[in-house]
Amino acid sequence: PLVMALSSCLRLACQNVGQHLKIRRVFSCVTSDEVCSLAAKKNDHDKRSWKKQTRKVSNHWDLDVSWEERLSDVVTPLWRLGYEEQLKIKFVEQKKVLQKLASQLNQLKEISKDQVEITQTPEELCCPLHPVVPSPIINGYRNKSTYSLNKGPDGDPKTVGHYVGSCRKRNIVCVRSHHLLDMPEKHKQVAQCYEEMINQSPLDSCLLFHDGGHWREITVRTNRGDHTMAIITFHPQKLSQEELCAQKEFVKDFFTRGPGAECNLTSLYFQESSMTRCTNEQSPFQLLYGEPHIFEEILGLKFRISPDAFFQVNTAGAEILYRTVAELIQVDGNMVLFDICCGTGAVGLSMAHQVSRVLGIELVKHAIEDAKWNASFNGISNCQFYSGKAEELLPQLLSSLEEECSLTAVVNPARAGLHYRVVRAIRNCKLIKTLVYISCKPEGEAMRNFVELCCPPNTQKKIAGEPFALMQAIPVDMFPHTSHCELVLLFRR
Secondary structure: OHHHHHHHHHHHHHHOOOOHHHHHHHHOOOOHHHHHHHHHHOOHHHHHHHHHHHHHHHOOOOOOOOHHHHHHHHHOOOOOOOHHHHHHHHHHHHHHHHHHHHHHHHHHHHHHOOOOOOOOOOOOOOOOEOOOEOOOOOOOOEOEEEEEEEOOOOOOOOEEEEEEOOOOOOOOEEEOOOOOOOOOHHHHHHHHHHHHHHHHOOOOEOOOHHHOOOEEEEEEEEOOOOOEEEEEEEOOOOOOHHHHHHHHHHHHHHHHOOHHHHHOOOEEEEEEOOOOOOOOOOOOOEEEEEOOOEEEEEOOEEEEEOOOOOOOOEHHHHHHHHHHHHHHHOOOOOEEEEEEOOOOOHHHHHHHHHOOEEEEEEOOHHHHHHHHHHHHHOOOOOEEEEEOOHHHHHHHHHHOOOOOOEEEEEEOOOOOOOOHHHHHHHHHOOOEEEEEEEEOOOOOOHHHHHHHHHOOOEOOOOEOOOOOEEEEEEEEOOOOOOOOOEEEEEEEO
């Protein structure tokens, strides 16, 4: 009878979508043992129904919360907390990552009869976890921001900002981002001018490719010297070359002689793109005005930045990150360093004076051109950079090295993690004794990489090399006010 009564109450409470407090009151008069007993009797179907109900709740906007607050909760979900509290939350999340990894490695250890090396800590982590290294700058730290274009809360289709909602739920609203804590004032100024510019244009914004329209997002990049690069993405649809030239002239005139001149842009780029994302090779970045690059200084080195080159979004935090990597590696003069997913070469170049040789691999061709320029400008001659897929280049480069050299690898992939063939090449090269993995999303696909690095040899997967052991983990906060941070993992064998 108790179970039936509680179930009836629960159904009634769930009908009031979005009112979680009423559900809590249903259970407030029941003892914890009775609740546990009830929960134990719920089957998988009930659990799925409850999850669906929760998703329905999250689809409805809270009318008492402003659009600015909603956007802050999406982009910078920790913005209401003091910075010390944010670091505590991030530390707990990194503990969960290592606990999950420890669980998976322990399962492998049981199956493989102790072929997996794991250092179990008292908190059931797979290695010691250091405290989160804080960011030197907490507000306005981003050196790159991309602003979208869509219908705002008032229905204006030429609103420039960031999204609340999702395409899947068909409830996207574009909210102006002038209040976000992670973005510098210069980025917000350029975004505001861009919105003013497209409102002067008779052309529509491109909300859905098949519905027509032309104006799309704008990306803003800055350095610590307040130099600014803006990249405007434009869908050409069926415009003629003459009409496209007229639009480019309109953009240039607005930002050099019109109201946008107050942004004092160093570089103004224009990209014609009929795809969601495209590279410079697919659709070249066209320089409308100014210098082709901006420059940044990190750890005493000068770096050149192209429109699509990867560069850590928190410059001051990047210096902390690179120092952390160097300390973990314990660099020496005989070491050959592989910088995989190297971007503009920052990690390898920052350690080049302490090692014998640096080999960098990066998919983006422009970034490799920047890396080569960076090495030459800074007088560094022991670095070589290669453009292409790491899973194709790495085995070739490893096979060409001498047997007696000491190899260390640093990998800094995107959120999708490393391609399986890259992990296999690292595992099968017996000369690589040390590996540092920099992950911006360790709870995602990177977790698969961690397991593959530590698993026993597997003939079916063509993994012949000895497994690595995870020795240390250091979280570095590069993204204050968000739930993310970089996790730096040291593997040895």
